[in-house]
Amino acid sequence: MSQAAGAPKISSLADLFAIAYQIEADAVERYDLLADQMETHNNPELVAVFRDLSRAEGIHRDEIRRLAGDIDVVAHARRMAKWNRGESPEEVNLAAAHYMMTPWHALQLSLAGEKRALEFFTSVVETAKDPKIKKMAEEFMEEEAEHVNLVHRLLRRYPQPSDSWSQDHDPPVSQE
């Protein structure tokens, strides 16, 4: 199923701003949730990574709100920016979280989300008939492409961990 399936319909520039805003707001919420989980499970390195990702998405969210000018994107998003099937593109997969995950894993989740967002805005650009919507969607698409590149650059700092990354020498319980 493509990410566009189940996505809210874009009929105006206000709809596009509201959806773009909601995508970033959902990402903030999801990263904060993951940071909270890591805090509970004493993985401070990941707390910092997820809080940083949340902050970055929050900056994008606020920038979209500013770009929208007089449009009340928050209220409009609440009314219409709802995914009927699947999830909003940047809502990272909670099921992939693990209490011993590393920054590399976190950035992989982030990369997947940014790619889905890029795919989403690309599909809007390809299908939009209104030139204003198309132009703005192109800007969002370029922005997401830059985010994908940024995550790739961040990943250079964190090499892929060995296969034994989840091996816990003091596990919660032994089933062996």
Added chain:
Amino acid sequence: MSIVDMRVAGKPGDYKSNIKPIWCPGCGDYHVLMSFTRAFAELGLPPEQIVVVSGIGCSSRIPAYTNCYGFHGVHGRSLAVAAGLKLSRPDLTVVVASGDGDGYSIGGNHFLHACRRNIDMTYVVMDNRVYGMTKGQPSPTTEPDFDTALSPGGTGLRPFHPLVIALASGANFIARCFSGEPNETASVLVEAIKHPGFSFVEILSPCVTFRPDEVEWKSRVHPAPVAPTNDPGKAARRIMTDDGFNIGILYRGDRKPYQPAIGQPSVDPAELEKEFEL
């Protein structure tokens, strides 16, 4: 007052408490909580008109994570508490959260009779086929060959089939969901809450700690290929012959909910007490 009359503008965050969940990272119950809050926001009910009742177990922590009224009750007895609440306060929306151990084993008998009574409430069971909170013992829905140190060689016991039991016992709405699809699950919860009578929603919710194999459920679940039926016979055939990963609303009955009239007692309780004096 109907659900529609009480609608207020709300967003899912309005239904979350400020208590941080302590489930394991990757647990399906995070998504279920998300589905709860999205469903409540979609229904537009004020938090103070909703009560989330639970028993004991990982799934039963949910009331604390919402800012609705909540009751974290005794193991297996959530339905008894919820039934009493709904009968005395029919104006409230009552949602019960449970797990496969709490709901099908310790609370198994309450499950049968709650279906039979058909009181207007919604029963959500997060099924991970294991007792996760107490470190991985087999539950009623665990496969017979689930082989661990706690059940060497597996239990060899036939798993309980909650949907068939619910149907046979009289539940008025039966659905199966997957936690990894929170929006789809929220939509089913909305329908379950709106449907009159006892609605039963089983949510397949993987336990990543004691059942890491359940991560595969994501690729096994699939939407139910046919529309819901109100014919219990048809529903029984579908539910008994499906692969256990058929997702969606499977049965919508039209049985009248049980709701006795609320009013002044016909007998003075003091007089009644006198009759039983020793």
